[in-house]
Amino acid sequence: MAEMRAARAYRGSDVLHLEKVPVPEVGEHDVLVRVAAAGLAPSTMKLLAAGMFRHLPTVPGHEAAGTVERVGSAVDPSLVGRRVRVHPMLSCLDCDYCTSDRQQMCAEAAMIGQGAFGTGKLELYARYHDGGLADFVRAPHWLIDEIPDNVSFDLAAKVHDLGNAMRALKCAGALTGATVVITAATGTMGTASIVLAEHFGIDRLILVGRSAERLEAARGLVPHLRADTIALEDLGSDWETAGGLTARIRELVPGGPEAVLDYLPAGPGGEQALRSMANGGVFVHMGGNSAPLAVPMRETMLGCWRYVGTRGCTRDDTDAVLRLLASGEVRGEQLITHRFALDDVNDALTALAGRREPMWMGVIRP
Incomplete structure (x- = not known):
């Protein structure tokens, strides 16, 4: 039996284990992809610790791109040799959620190479739980x-994150001529949202992040769009309790921004950005922040604000991203700042989690 290298996750382990395992067998409806690039995700080890990986040991990696190696008997054989990405979202395909561009809410929702999120039988996930941190998926x-053809394997592996940003922007509604705040603007989701901003007709961005230097680099992603930056490290030591972020946004935008895309994973920054919004503003959260919101409902009512939570993209979102990349309307290759070998996967995950140096998107090249 042919073998491949794979980074495997085990219960109770805080690192991945590089092993030789059998190459997956191809069933009737399957496609086997030789992985050229697999995306790095900061959520990998957090989801493992939280018990979201239902089948262990397993191969993480929900973002993968490469070349089709083999196909099953029910699959078009001309697909062999084609350059492809794997869309990771498993779902039933038939429920109201799946047929209305909301597959991530399906009872069978799970992700190849990542966690199971649905409440159903998750039978597809049982077969396809192994992901792309391997030679084959x-x-x-x-x-x-x-x-x-104009999209590299590295960028194709990260289309899912661009799809997540597409979903967040769509959730914010009509943005033509709008001023939009993006928090955690120097991270993966923040930078993905920045490069898509012009496509949505946004007039001005307010980029919020920890470091002024890193924010300046992120602003360079959209040289033709007005973008101001707010470095949290420059707001003063009491900003978290004194509402410093709200005040600074209102200094820059006296009437308040029309929308906030909040990707902060912790702390009061998201709530303070919400409080800065203009009447009728929309707050979209995709950061996984566990901090409670202390915004009275009356304040939300008076501001006519909308709060939208969203936990991932759909196939329509990633299809839209692929069309924009193919047409050249959106460029994304500059988002790939780090590339690692599969042998160095644990060092890569540590670097991604710590972000001691600027890192927008990282990939593993098996």
């Missing part, structure tokens, strides 16, 4: 997307 044929 197996997926059902309906989750295979061909990638444009």
Whole structure:
């Protein structure tokens, strides 16, 4: 039996283990992809610790791109040799959520190479739980997307994150001419949202992050769009309790921004950005922050604010991203700042979690 290298997660372990394992067998409806690039995700070890990986040991890595190696008997054989990405979202395909561009809410929702989020039987996840941090990954044929010739494997592996940013921007509603705040603007989701901003007709960005130097680099992603920056490290030591972020946003935008895309994973920054919004503003959260919101309902009512929580993208979102990349309307190659070998996967995850140096998007190249 042919073998491959794979980084595997085990229960109770805080590192991944590089091992030789059998190459996945191809079933009737399957596609086997030789991985050229797999995306790094800061959530990997957090989800493992939280018990979201239901089948252990397993191969993480929900973002993968490469070349089709083999296909099952029910799959078009001309797919062999094609450049593709694997869309990781498993779902039933038939429920109201799946047929209305909300697959992530399906009872069978789970992700290849990541956690199980649904409450159903999760039978697809049982077969396809192994992900892309390996030489090969197996997926059902309906989750295979061909990638444009002008898109590298590295960027194709990160299309899912661009899709997440697409979803957040869509959740904010009409943004033509709007001023939009993006928190955690120097992270993966923040930078993905920045490069998509012009496509949505946004007039001005307010970029919020820890470091002024890193924010300046992120602002360079959209040289033709007005973008101001707010470094949390410059707000003063009491900003978290004194509402310093709210005050600074209002200094820059006296009437308040029309929308906030909040990717902060912790702390009061998201709530303070929410309080800065203009009447009718929309707050979209995709940061996984466990801090409670202490905003009275009356304040929300008077501001006519909307709060939208969203936990991932759909196939429509990633299809839209692929079209924009293919047309050249959006460029994303500059977002890939770090590339690692599979042998160095644990060092890569440590670097991603710590972000001691600027890192927008990172990939593993098996």
